[in-house]
Amino acid sequence: MSEIVATGEHAVGDSDREADERLAVLAEQVLETASRLGASSAETAVSRSQGFSATVRLGEVETIEHNRDKSLVVTVYFGQKTGSASTSDFDAAAIEDTVRAACTIAKFTAEDDCAGLADADRLATEIIDLDLEHPWDISVEQAIEMAKECEDTARGYDARISNSEGATVNTHRGSEVYANTNGFVGVASGTRHSASCAVVGELQGNMQRDYWYTSARDYHDLESMASVGRTAAQRTVGRLGARKVKTTQCPVLYEAPVAASLLSHFIGAVRGGALYRKASFLLDHIGKPVFAEDITVSEYPHLPKAVGSASFDGEGVATRTRDIVKAGVLKSYVLDSYSARKLGMDTTGNAGGVRNLCIKPGDLQFEELIRTMGTGLLVTELIGAGVNNVTGDYSRGVAGYWVEGGEIRHPVEEVTIAGNLKDLFRHIVEVGADVDTRGNYRSGSILIDRVTVAGE
Amino acid sequence: MSQILEFAQSRILEPTGLGQPDLDKLFSKLSGRDVDYADVYFQYARQEAWALEEGKVKSGSHSIEQGVGIRAVSGEKTGFAYSDELGLPALVQAAGAARAIAAQGQDKSVNLSPRVGREYPMLYSTTDPLSTLGDEDKVRLLERVEQEARQRDPRVAEVMASLVSVHDVVLVAGHDGRLVADIRPLVRLNVSVIVTEGDRREQGSAGGGGRYGLDYFTGDLVREYAHEAVRQALVNLDAKDAPAGSMTVVLGPGWPGVLLHEAIGHGLEGDFNRKGTSAFSGRIGEKVATEQCTVVDDGTLPNRRGSLSVDDEGTQTQQTVLIENGILKGYMQDTHNARLMGVESTGNGRRESYAHLPMPRMTNTYMLAGSHDPGEILGSVDKGIYAVNFSGGQVDITSGKFVFSASEAYMVERGQVTHPVRGAMLIGNGPDVLTRVSMVGNDLELDTGVGTCGKEGQQVPVGVGQPTMRIDGLTVGGVDV
Numbered sequence: 056m057s058e059i060v061a062t063g064e065h066a067v068g069d070s071d072r073e074a075d076e077r078l079a080v081l082a083e084q085v086l087e088t089a090s091r092l093g094a095s096s097a098e099t100a101v102s103r104s105q106g107f108s109a110t111v112r113l114g115e116v117e118t119i120e121h122n123r124d125k126s127l128v129v130t131v132y133f134g135q136k137t138g139s140a141s142t143s144d145f146d147a148a149a150i151e152d153t154v155r156a157a158c159t160i161a162k163f164t165a166e167d168d169c170a171g172l173a174d175a176d177r178l179a180t181e182i183i184d185l186d187l188e189h190p191w192d193i194s195v196e197q198a199i200e201m202a203k204e205c206e207d208t209a210r211g212y213d214a215r216i217s218n219s220e221g222a223t224v225n226t227h228r229g230s231e232v233y234a235n236t237n238g239f240v241g242v243a244s245g246t247r248h249s250a251s252c253a254v255v256g257e258l259q260g261n262m263q264r265d266y267w268y269t270s271a272r273d274y275h276d277l278e279s280m281a282s283v284g285r286t287a288a289q290r291t292v293g294r295l296g297a298r299k300v301k302t303t304q305c306p307v308l309y310e311a312p313v314a315a316s317l318l319s320h321f322i323g324a325v326r327g328g329a330l331y332r333k334a335s336f337l338l339d340h341i342g343k344p345v346f347a348e349d350i351t352v353s354e355y356p357h358l359p360k361a362v363g364s365a366s367f368d369g370e371g372v373a374t375r376t377r378d379i380v381k382a383g384v385l386k387s388y389v390l391d392s393y394s395a396r397k398l399g400m401d402t403t404g405n406a407g408g409v410r411n412l413c414i415k416p417g418d419l420q421f422e423e424l425i426r427t428m429g430t431g432l433l434v435t436e437l438i439g440a441g442v443n444n445v446t447g448d449y450s451r452g453v454a455g456y457w458v459e460g461g462e463i464r465h466p467v468e469e470v471t472i473a474g475n476l477k478d479l480f481r482h483i484v485e486v487g488a489d490v491d492t493r494g495n496y497r498s499g500s501i502l503i504d505r506v507t508v509a510g511e
Numbered sequence: 512m513s514q515i516l517e518f519a520q521s522r523i524l525e526p527t528g529l530g531q532p533d534l535d536k537l538f539s540k541l542s543g544r545d546v547d548y549a550d551v552y553f554q555y556a557r558q559e560a561w562a563l564e565e566g567k568v569k570s571g572s573h574s575i576e577q578g579v580g581i582r583a584v585s586g587e588k589t590g591f592a593y594s595d596e597l598g599l600p601a602l603v604q605a606a607g608a609a610r611a612i613a614a615q616g617q618d619k620s621v622n623l624s625p626r627v628g629r630e631y632p633m634l635y636s637t638t639d640p641l642s643t644l645g646d647e648d649k650v651r652l653l654e655r656v657e658q659e660a661r662q663r664d665p666r667v668a669e670v671m672a673s674l675v676s677v678h679d680v681v682l683v684a685g686h687d688g689r690l691v692a693d694i695r696p697l698v699r700l701n702v703s704v705i706v707t708e709g710d711r712r713e714q715g716s717a718g719g720g721g722r723y724g725l726d727y728f729t730g731d732l733v734r735e736y737a738h739e740a741v742r743q744a745l746v747n748l749d750a751k752d753a754p755a756g757s758m759t760v761v762l763g764p765g766w767p768g769v770l771l772h773e774a775i776g777h778g779l780e781g782d783f784n785r786k787g788t789s790a791f792s793g794r795i796g797e798k799v800a801t802e803q804c805t806v807v808d809d810g811t812l813p814n815r816r817g818s819l820s821v822d823d824e825g826t827q828t829q830q831t832v833l834i835e836n837g838i839l840k841g842y843m844q845d846t847h848n849a850r851l852m853g854v855e856s857t858g859n860g861r862r863e864s865y866a867h868l869p870m871p872r873m874t875n876t877y878m879l880a881g882s883h884d885p886g887e888i889l890g891s892v893d894k895g896i897y898a899v900n901f902s903g904g905q906v907d908i909t910s911g912k913f914v915f916s917a918s919e920a921y922m923v924e925r926g927q928v929t930h931p932v933r934g935a936m937l938i939g940n941g942p943d944v945l946t947r948v949s950m951v952g953n954d955l956e957l958d959t960g961v962g963t964c965g966k967e968g969q970q971v972p973v974g975v976g977q978p979t980m981r982i983d984g985l986t987v988g989g990v991d992v
Contacts, residue, residue, distance in 0.1 A: 112587075112786070115587065115588070116588050116612065117587060117588060117589065118588070118589045118590075118591065118868070119588075119589075119590045119591065119608075119611070119612050120591045120592075120868070121591070121592040121593075121605070121608045121609075122593075122866070123592075123593070123594065123595075124595070124866065125595060137569070137570060138570075138571050138572070138573075139570065139571070139572040139573070140572060140573040140574065141572070141573075141574040141575075142574065142575045142576075143575070143576050143577065143578065143595040144575065144577060144595065149575070152575075153573075153575070156573040157572075157573065159573075159646070160561075160571035160572065160573060160646070161571075162646070163568070163571065163646045163647060163649075163650050164567075164568055164569055164570060164571055164650075165567035165568055165569055165650075166567075167567065167569045170569070195611075218786065218787055218788055220786070220788055255788050255909055261910070262788070262790065262909045262910060263909060263910050264788065264907065264908075264909035264910065294910075297910075299986070302755050302756035302757075302992055303992065304992055332564060332669055332671065332705070333668060333669055333705060333712065334669070334705055334714065436907075438905045438906075438907060438912070438914050439903070439904060439905045439914035439915070439916050439936050439938075440902065440903055440905070440916060441902075441914070441916045441934065441935070441936040441988070443714070443933075443934055445705060445712050445713060445714045446712065446713065446933070448933050448934055450753075450916070450934065450935045450936040450988040450989070450990075451914070451936055451988070452905070452912065452913075452914035452936055452938045452988070454907075454910075454912070468910060468912055469912050469938055469939070469940060469986065470938065470986065470988075471755075471914070471935075471936045471938050471986065471987075471988025472988070473753075473755065473935065473936070473988045473989055473990045474990055475990075507755050507989070507990040507991075507992060508755075509755035509756050509938075509986055509987060509988045509989065510756070510757070510986060511756070511757055511986075
């Protein structure tokens with residue numbers, strides 16, 4: 056494979072810096088065009104990203120994908136009327152056409168009192184160094200070798216591992232410039248690298264698949280390839296022989312990687328868009344208990360090296376560390392400028408979502424949580440989007456393990472868990488110390504004392 | 512059809528100055544003794560979306576996506592690169608990156624097949640749907656949705672509606688000499704309402720579309736969608752907790768065919784079966800359903816959301832029989848997996864865009880009508896659930912376990928529909944769920960054109976359909992034990 060040359064970035068060299076600067080120049084150009092076409096204000100996000108991924112399956116290279124993307128999005132305001140447009144073509148003519156398209160749309164949209172840029176006094180004034188940029192000097196051949204090591208470890212782990220969906224190593228750098236006509240220009244750039252592995256096991260003619268992945272801004276922080284492969288294999292083998300359980304009500308322990316989904320359902324109900332549309336089961340809950348009383352949920356947008364970290368949000372507003380839930384009580388919503396104006400409140404710097412949302416971990420490790428649960432269902436996988444954001448009704452397909460006497464007894468599949476999220480949040484009895492830090496929502500394993508499990 | 516090819520060439524190639532000799536140059540760069548197949552996929556897509564809430568069309572957006580995806584295949588290996596620049600230097604660079612997959616093969620001159628435009632029957636109009644209605648009329652159409660919904664019932668508290676139109680021009684050039692173009696319109700109108708009564712709030716949604724112009728959304732159809740969304744939301748105001756456990760389930764016609772998409776369809780896609788990772792792998796010829804069940808995937812239905820005149824590899828679409836009278840008949844294939852399995856592509860090679868690799872995907876997947884009257888089917892149920900609307904589903908292809916999430920369902924007791932129940936997940940096992948189908952209705956319906964399927968991060972529009980169907984024993988994920 057000696058002729059392969061990685062097109063990914065090798066170091067944050069001049070070429071990256073120069074390219075980022077070009078994005079800023081383009082952003083200026085977009086704003087000038089908007090002004091020239093009569094817009095009273097405008098904002099734009101111009102981004103580029105580049106990287107590659109190498110996938111190995113059954114010891115052979117399966118796919119090499121080179122990624123190189125760019126995009127430009129512009130929103131124009133004519134007083135309180137707005138229009139947006141985007142393009143992947145950065146030619147001057149294409150940019151002009153794109154801004155014109157946004158202006159045309161703005162002619163037909165309705166006046167909206169709340170439309171407009173973020174208030175100037177909320178814009179970020181300093182860009183904090185969040186240590187997000189760690190280019191990985193890796194060739195395609197090296198990535199292939201790493202993926203092979205990962206998959207080989209998984210396949211060699213247990214005789215019951217019968218097949219593989221492969222292992223993938225991915226590296227990526229992205230940068231985005233956000234600018235608006237209130238004078239804000241900010242650059243956010245960062246790298247992200249990952250490795251994943253998925254294998255298939257077989258027992259008495261029945262197959263199971265599971266996977267594991269590692270992901271980090273800095274490749275030094277990735278789990279070892281052998282560890283990823285081993286965990287993928289362990290998870291797959293653990294599922295062999297899964298069966299249904301009887302329909303019952305019992306405690307449920309969400310393993311950390313799936314526990315984070317509960318946080319995302321919570322955020323779905325306290326974000327501005329859902330609130331002003333009254334499409335939330337947590338309307339008018341500020342100051343009221345929404346979780347069990349020892350639960351704290353906080354946003355940490357300035358964590359070094361974290362996946363969600365950012366100095367400013369999607370409209371240039373300074374992000375800040377804060378508690379959203381304290382002692383179980385809802386302290387704050389999750390708002391951008393538009394939804395804040397709709398609700399008569401202030402933006403919380405959440406245009407584009409929350410950044411590094413964490414539920415405060417408790418003291419118990421995973422094994423201790425299983426013992427604490429005693430008898431119940433350990434959930435390791437959730438499927439299907441069975442969440443009603445208006446009512447809080449919750450019903451999802453799960454796979455996991457039946458636990459009795461504080462010990463795992465057998466794998467479980469083809470069952471559902473259901474309840475209302477309001478109740479589930481109030482009935483959290485433990486949050487584990489085993490926090491999964493790979494994603495934007497960070498949680499330890501979560502134990503809920505009573506949930507309906509439907510099976511046989 | 513040659514007009515389509517001319518249009519695609521003038522839309523995509525001419526502005527960049529790319530001509531036939533450049534394509535030849537690109538393919539000589541992509542060729543070599545180890546390369547089994549290579550293709551170049553050009554795309555120019557425009558999308559426009561308008562959204563209404565609080566009685567006003569507050570926002571609209573327009574996007575242009577254009578680029579080229581270049582793929583070289585050697586045995587089971589695929590090299591892929593794409594570019595949003597269409598100039599020859601960018602293409603040659605991408606071709607070099609894609610080509611590198613075929614180990615150590617030296618470039619050598621190969622006889623390329625002459626590039627010939629192929630012709631196919633067209634399943635939809637070539638008219639750009641964005642231009643089929645003036646901007647002001649698009650706004651009025653959404654305002655009309657709001658009026659129709661509010662007039663229907665005073666309990667309607669919020670109305671949200673969106674109108675999306677896409678004009679997608681694609682041009683595929685293959686290593687085997689194929690040169691195929693397709694011009695694909697796609698429109699979609701979606702309505703979502705929230706109703707309130709006392710302190711209870713519920714939502715309902717409806718909509719549809721297909722490969723049409725925006726004139727598809729007549730006043731009658733707009734009213735129908737608005738009323739349907741309100742009806743669903745009102746039904747849910749009276750819903751009680753859903754039961755939990757295994758029971759008889761009757762699925763209504765049309766969109767509940769999402770069951771087939773999840774339980775059967777994905778597991779019959781060629782890639783999983785070539786790799787042996789599907790619960791259906793190696794089971795062709797086996798009985799996987801009762802005799803009443805015949806399931807097809809059909810990309811040839813005119814104007815349907817899931818239809819394509821040709822797939823994203825330039826292969827004409829077809830009707831593929833997946834299950835015939837209960838017997839597993841075939842898989843859905845793209846060229847790559849078909850070649851490795853020694854069969855022909857079934858025209859199911861699809862990709863989200865030029866920046867994604869094609870893979871076997873469904874088009875319109877549905878079960879043919881049976882002989883039972885729907886009333887007779889409901890009447891036969893002693894105790895169970897009647898589910899008529901769903902919000903979506905998901906499947907674990909390897910274990911075969913699938914879920915689909917009911918958004919409108921009722922209890923059935925002694926043959927009578929009694930009261931509505933809250934949304935609940937249904938969960939089952941793909942390879943055996945159809946062996947429990949005891950009655951198939953004579954009322955085949957296709958969905959209204961709302962489905963989008965996600966696989967490995969790629970989204971493509973699809974259709975589903977089925978007649979009313981009785982399944983003896985499926986787990987219902989309610990809360991009421």
